[in-house]
Amino acid sequence: MYNFRDTTDKIIAEPLLPAEAMNWDGVFLEKIIPGYRTLAVEGREIVNTEFKTTEIDAFDGSTIVTKKNSSRIITVFYQLISKNNAEFRERFNKLNTILSKKEAKFYFNDEADKYFVGIKSNATQVPTGRNSITSSYDIYCADPYKYSVIPKQLQANLDEGILKMQVNNEGAETAELSFEATMTSDNGFLGAVGPLGAMEFGSIEELDGHNYQKTDIVAKNSLRPEDQTNWELNSAKAGTVYPVAVSGIPNRFGEGSFKWNAGTEGPEPVYPANTAACWVGPTLYRDIPKNSNNDNTKNFEAIWRCNFKTTKVKEAIREEFNLMSGDKVVASVVLRDSMQEKIEGKFELAVILPDGTKFQQNGTIDLKKATGSWYDVRISRIGPKVTFRISQIKKLGSSDEVAQSNWQYQKMFTLADFENVPITGTTYWPHTRYLNAAVPPLNSKKESITNFVFRWINVDKWSDDPNRYSAGDVLSYDGTTGKCYVNEVLAMNDIIIGSTDLKIPPGNWVVEFHYSNFGKTPPNIVGTLRERWL
Numbered sequence: 001m002y003n004f005r006d007t008t009d010k011i012i013a014e015p016l017l018p019a020e021a022m023n024w025d026g027v028f029l030e031k032i033i034p035g036y037r038t039l040a041v042e043g044r045e046i047v048n049t050e051f052k053t054t055e056i057d058a059f060d061g062s063t064i065v066t067k068k069n070s071s072r073i074i075t076v077f078y079q080l081i082s083k084n085n086a087e088f089r090e091r092f093n094k095l096n097t098i099l100s101k102k103e104a105k106f107y108f109n110d111e112a113d114k115y116f117v118g119i120k121s122n123a124t125q126v127p128t129g130r131n132s133i134t135s136s137y138d139i140y141c142a143d144p145y146k147y148s149v150i151p152k153q154l155q156a157n158l159d160e161g162i163l164k165m166q167v168n169n170e171g172a173e174t175a176e177l178s179f180e181a182t183m184t185s186d187n188g189f190l191g192a193v194g195p196l197g198a199m200e201f202g203s204i205e206e207l208d209g210h211n212y213q214k215t216d217i218v219a220k221n222s223l224r225p226e227d228q229t230n231w232e233l234n235s236a237k238a239g240t241v242y243p244v245a246v247s248g249i250p251n252r253f254g255e256g257s258f259k260w261n262a263g264t265e266g267p268e269p270v271y272p273a274n275t276a277a278c279w280v281g282p283t284l285y286r287d288i289p290k291n292s293n294n295d296n297t298k299n300f301e302a303i304w305r306c307n308f309k310t311t312k313v314k315e316a317i318r319e320e321f322n323l324m325s326g327d328k329v330v331a332s333v334v335l336r337d338s339m340q341e342k343i344e345g346k347f348e349l350a351v352i353l354p355d356g357t358k359f360q361q362n363g364t365i366d367l368k369k370a371t372g373s374w375y376d377v378r379i380s381r382i383g384p385k386v387t388f389r390i391s392q393i394k395k396l397g398s399s400d401e402v403a404q405s406n407w408q409y410q411k412m413f414t415l416a417d418f419e420n421v422p423i424t425g426t427t428y429w430p431h432t433r434y435l436n437a438a439v440p441p442l443n444s445k446k447e448s449i450t451n452f453v454f455r456w457i458n459v460d461k462w463s464d465d466p467n468r469y470s471a472g473d474v475l476s477y478d479g480t481t482g483k484c485y486v487n488e489v490l491a492m493n494d495i496i497i498g499s500t501d502l503k504i505p506p507g508n509w510v511v512e513f514h515y516s517n518f519g520k521t522p523p524n525i526v527g528t529l530r531e532r533w534l
Helices: 085-099 225-230
Strands: 022-024 036-042 049-054 063-069 072-081 104-108 111-123 132-141 146-148 152-159 162-169 175-182 189-193 198-202 209-212 215-222 257-259 268-270 284-287 299-307 317-325 328-337 346-352 358-364 374-382 385-396 402-414 425-431 449-457 461-464 474-478 483-486 507-515 524-529
Touching (some): 072 111, 162 175, 175 189, 198 474, 215 225, 299 425, 317 374, 328 385, 346 385, 358 402
Antiparallel strands (some): 022 104, 175 474, 175 524, 189 198, 215 449, 284 425, 317 425, 328 346, 374 385
16 A cells, blocks of 8 residues: 655745746746746656567567667746737847757756756747737757756765765666765775776775885975085086087086075076077086985985976076986986977986986976976886876975876886996086077076985885875766866876776665775765756
8 A cells, every 4th residue: 555645745946936937047937037927837747768679580579679768848838928019029038048048957946956957949939919928938858857956965984994885866767976085195096886887096006105224315405595505506526418409519517606595495597698509507416425324226216396487489498307326317307498489398307327228208298287387306216116207286295295286297117227326416407598598587586496305215114105196185086977087187097997987776875985905094085976867
């Protein structure tokens, strides 16, 4: 026996309007068009079903092969009353303007918690010679479903060591689950498993770091005026990967000076005049001490932060960040804009082995994303793996880490012959005035290099390397579009091939979330489910 349910208990959004008054694109038509009134609506109920069948001679009847719900047409019958022809025309003009939007969300007064999406299509001709009429128009809904105006907010919680989200789909149809995961510690992977799909992001094989004996920070420089004594100007120990310009003329390496201006974060390069087809600029050099074991051949990370930006076509600059082994450059990063026909950003990464073999990777900085001037440049060595990373800094975090970046590039070389190469010093060489080209200011204070950090990383303990997702990073997945974002930046490459959308059927379900086993704390995950009905 069925329980009785009073069908009149629905809350009316606007009690003074007709029950089926339509709210189109956020407004009730009765409220903005005087004399307009909804009389009736049809097409909101059962939708047509299309299906294909196949028949087999030896069996009775047929078999349904495919089934789908047809698009929906909703017809609105209305009344429009006006005092005179001018008023009638004015009100019809307004009605046409409102309904002319390509597609709009709309709902009805007696079911204000659910909306359709449609476009006005056919309209019945209005009776002629009258200023008070009744007529109708159709709304074509390519998507036949109606959706919950307010989506459900769902929270994942730990349950017996597993991050679980209880999902109750009270709609009548399967709906897509979206979610936002805020990382609370380093993480390299996020997986979600639901009743009808599974999504994976990042890399399940990513490791959090490496063993080391002890991390020795042997250089930590903020290049303010008080740090000047830690650097040698135009030192004979400085080295470059670019001694001769493409013209064949030797570059004027180590010529010029720096101004260490009070109140600034970095020195201002001073360049001599130069009409030749070569580059000129001063250098800063400093020794890199050995680690606490008196060794300079182990794992390390070198970090430079600097300003790099050109704002005019005729400006040109190259900035080199080099690691030295004795009198040789063994690893180098170059940021440059050497094109005087347009503004551009280029980078060059290089590892030079003791026998002179050079491994190089060049590329382009995406200036549409890298809109700032402050960059973080890193070279690290973990065993045979040499990793370069360039980030245009959006937000700097703690412990010299980049919390958020506008643009980032990373490249790793695996070079057994570089594993034990000694590192003895670093050279910074900004150079410009090729054919006396204009000198870019780099930033508003004309600051060049602002920081240098060097740390030895050995093998007996554990070092927490930067991971794909750091604490504070937000991974968002939109189940309706299938798009993934990290810190509001589209990151479709983070979706692991083979993932399938998280579709939730009607009823109560559990979605499980999994993350890297080195994650110290689980991500904070909030889900969104927009239920739907026919």
